[in-house]
Amino acid sequence: MDDKLSYLRVILTEESNFSLLYLKSNVGSVVIEQDRQAMKIDDFKKVIEYFVKRGLKKIKFVGGEPLLYRGLSELVEYSRELGIEEIGITTNGIGLATRIIELKAKGLTNVNISLDSLKEYRYQALTDGGNLKEVFLSIDACIAAGINLKINCVAIKGFNDDELLDFMKMTINNDIDIRLIELLPYGLDKGVFERGYLDIRQFLEYNVESVLKDKKDDLSISEYFRIEGAMGRVGIITKDSREHKDDLRRINVSNRGYMNIGPVQRNEYFIKNILEDKELLDDLIYKAASEITIK
Secondary structure, three states, X not given: OOOOOOEEXXXXXXXXXXXXXXXXXXXXXXXXXXXXXXXXXXXXXXXXXXXXXXXXXXXXXXXXXXXXXXXXXXXXXXXXXXXXXXXXXXXXOOOOOOXXXXXXXXXXXXXXXXXXXXXXXXXXXXXXXXXXXXXXXXXHHHHHHOOEEEEEEEEOOOOOOOOHHHHHHOOOOOOOEEEEEEOOOOOOOHHHHHHHOXXXXXXXXHXXXXXXXXXXXXXXXXXXXXXXXXXXXEEEEOHHHHHOOOOOOEXXXXXXXXXXXXXXXXXXXXXXHHOOOHHHHHHHHHHHHHHHHOO
């Protein structure tokens, strides 16, 4: 396998604690419960093993909400046993504080927490009643446990743009990454994107002084900066960094049994039925990578 194909992103479940207010509601869409989804825990293990034999360096379990997937701890431990160095989850943080020690013992190294507001009334409105204090407890627990922590904040003009500097200030005394993410035009109502899109580079240029460019992480689509003297970093993920498809480093596998290559998950190639046939998987990976390369 090409050594660029080294980051596996696995959607474990579509189940979640809540849906964010700004995300588009797909009328008629059905969330498949984990007991009824195509991919079972043994299928996920086959996928992980396949890519480990081909040089996998990093894996991230996402959702939905991965903490709701009953086999999460088992898959984290299985990934560590196979020798994967970076094992992470992307989560809203609800329920993580009481599980982080157990998950770290199983092999978890990285946590991304999605958090778009530090103000309780806004967070409750955004999540339809979510408990912000529980997220703060999870952040503190990750820091105390020595987990590599990133906090992902979607920057929305007119909603949380007055909080972005407060998010950035969290890096001054904490060795964490705060990643400011631009809205994408898909998955949102058109009006939400048009009203809420914020150019983060422009925001930093107009509002922040003494920010130094930091080294870029391998297998990351973020650009990193550091406030002078800060322990942590500020990352930015722009609309353009995720719109292109020619990123051969990242492989996405969904709970519905589909795979694609690129920075954003799409249901392009159904692999559930060929997990036992390594030659067919090899051919499919080659085909998928070739189609991206020639575009």
